[in-house]
Amino acid sequence: MSFGKSHTGRKDDAVMQYLLKHSLREHPALRQLREKTLEHELSMIMVACEQSQLMANLARLIHTHKAIEIGVYTGYNALSIALTLPEDGKLIACDVCEDFINIGRPFWRLAGVEHKIDVRLKPALQTLDELLAAGEAETFDFVFIDADKVNYDNYYEKSLQLVRRGGIIAIDNVLWSGRVLCPAEGDVDSISIHTLNQKIHRDTRVSLSMLSVGDGLTLAFKL
Numbered sequence: 001m002s003f004g005k006s007h008t009g010r011k012d013d014a015v016m017q018y019l020l021k022h023s024l025r026e027h028p029a030l031r032q033l034r035e036k037t038l039e040h041e042l043s044m045i046m047v048a049c050e051q052s053q054l055m056a057n058l059a060r061l062i063h064t065h066k067a068i069e070i071g072v073y074t075g076y077n078a079l080s081i082a083l084t085l086p087e088d089g090k091l092i093a094c095d096v097c098e099d100f101i102n103i104g105r106p107f108w109r110l111a112g113v114e115h116k117i118d119v120r121l122k123p124a125l126q127t128l129d130e131l132l133a134a135g136e137a138e139t140f141d142f143v144f145i146d147a148d149k150v151n152y153d154n155y156y157e158k159s160l161q162l163v164r165r166g167g168i169i170a171i172d173n174v175l176w177s178g179r180v181l182c183p184a185e186g187d188v189d190s191i192s193i194h195t196l197n198q199k200i201h202r203d204t205r206v207s208l209s210m211l212s213v214g215d216g217l218t219l220a221f222k223l
């Protein structure tokens with residue numbers, strides 16, 4: 001069975017296969033969307049399924065009603081979060097590529113949660129500014145940051161304004177396949193992620209955990 005390519009070598013890793021076989025509980029629409037996405041040329045950018053399940057469990061734990069996803073791709077994680085939301089809950093789904101969204105939408109519909117996913121097709125920073133301008137500061141429970149890396153710090157700062165106390169900001173790719181250890185000169189993505197990792201470690205506005213799940217996941221809990 002193939003669970004995706006987000007985790008390097010996961011198909012050949014017997015321990016990872018065991019972990020997935022004994023813990024993954026995918027809604028049928030999620031499984032179908034993952035399999036459909038694996039046919040896509042950029043499928044390596046899809047979130048790791050066990051990471052998505054962890055975030056959905058956390059979102060449910062804190063009774064998430066309003067969430068934001070920054071970087072949706074085909075919407076595997078968007079669907080996973082939407083499945084945890086109450087009937088009147090909302091996920092603001094930020095992306096710039098309609099073709100990606102169109103791959104996922106039929107599976108959101110199949111799962112009966114399409115109405116909970118509010119797609120905003122424009123640069124995510126613009127969407128976050130619009131939410132702030134609309135008076136939605138401190139009203140969100142959960143944010144997942146997973147788009148262009150050079151804007152990670154901007155996304156983090158805007159998310160801190162939008163999330164309530166006790167809310168969670170989850171940040172993907174914080175280990176960036178190990179390139180954060182010694183970013184090469186001019187490698188702006190690695191430098192941006194590493195700089196934010198250093199900043200969050202010192203940031204007294206949040207408590208945090210950095211997990212090695214997927215490509216590295218930081219969980220920042222707003223104090």
Ligand SMILES: C[S@@+](CC[C@H](N)C(=O)[O-])C[C@H]1O[C@@H](n2cnc3c(N)ncnc32)[C@H](O)[C@@H]1O
Nearest residue numbers: 045046047071072073077095096123124147148
């Ligand atoms: C790593 S993928 C997201 C994976 C997704 N979270 C999942 O569940 O599989 C990154 C996405 O960010 C989007 N993106 C890149 N730059 C963006 C921007 N400035 N604003 C919004 N989305 C952006 C890309 O189109 C791509 O779909």
